[in-house]
Amino acid sequence: xxxxxxxxxxxxxxxxxxxxxxxxxxxxMLDFGKNFGAEGRFFQEFMQPRTNxxxxxFLALGLLPPLQGIYRKDWELPERSxxxxxxxxxxxxxxxxxxxxxxxxxxxxGYLSFLNPSIPxxxxxxxxxxxxxxxxWKGHRFASAExxxxxxxxxxxxxxxxIPSPAPGPSGLKREPVG
Numbered sequence: 001x002x003x004x005x006x007x008x009x010x011x012x013x014x015x016x017x018x019x020x021x022x023x024x025x026x027x028x029m030l031d032f033g034k035n036f037g038a039e040g041r042f043f044q045e046f047m048q049p050r051t052n053x054x055x056x057x058f059l060a061l062g063l064l065p066p067l068q069g070i071y072r073k074d075w076e077l078p079e080r081s082x083x084x085x086x087x088x089x090x091x092x093x094x095x096x097x098x099x100x101x102x103x104x105x106x107x108x109x110g111y112l113s114f115l116n117p118s119i120p121x122x123x124x125x126x127x128x129x130x131x132x133x134x135x136x137w138k139g140h141r142f143a144s145a146e147x148x149x150x151x152x153x154x155x156x157x158x159x160x161x162x163i164p165s166p167a168p169g170p171s172g173l174k175r176e177p178v179g
Contacts, residue, residue: 008065008090009035015107018065020094029070029099034110039063055081055114064114066091072116098122104130 003023010017016035021028042061043049049057054075058064059082064071066085076082085091099115101123102108109131112121123131 006090008067009033009038010107013037017102017108018111020065020067021100027094027096029096031102031108032099032111032115033108034106035063036107053077053080058111058114059085064111067094067096069093070096070116070119071114075114101127101131103127104134106134109134 001023003021006020006022008018008020010019010031010033013035014037015033016038017031017033019030021030038061042057042063054077055064055071056077059066066082066088068082068091082091096115096119098120099112099122101112101121104123104127112131121128121131
């Protein structure tokens with residue numbers, strides 16, 4: 001079994017953890033967080049991401065990894081999203097089996113709302129409850145744009161989180177709505 005670890009962010013800085021773990025035919029992302037330092041270089045109080053640009057600004061500025069197949073389809077603009085990454089040697093198609101969320105801090109979960117809602121998030125109960133509350137009530141700067149793009153619930157909606165099951169099972173995990 002060959003295991004590959006690719007760090008897309010969070011190396012040499014605080015925050016923005018996005019680590020892809022691949023073994024055999026399984027791909028898991030360890031955290032999918034916001035890098036406050038990198039985002040602060042481009043966006044500030046009066047300069048925010050364009051709400052009509054979908055993923056484009058975040059991909060073009062290197063805030064999101066250039067991995068096709070993991071993002072929300074309603075935010076991918078086929079004519080614009082990926083052409084900014086055409087010269088990026090890390091651009092590739094990935095099937096993501098899940099996100100292993102270490103804990104509920106924005107530098108570890110701040111960009112979960114960009115991911116395809118069908119990708120499960122695996123975490124402990126406390127992390128699930130805190131993470132869901134943070135995304136629902138505080139959100140992040142792009143959360144308001146999410147409602148403007150499409151009137152859809154936050155990506156951390158009920159059923160998305162996977163929490164430890166109190167009942168014994170083969171994996172000890174089950175999909176369970178939180179909140």
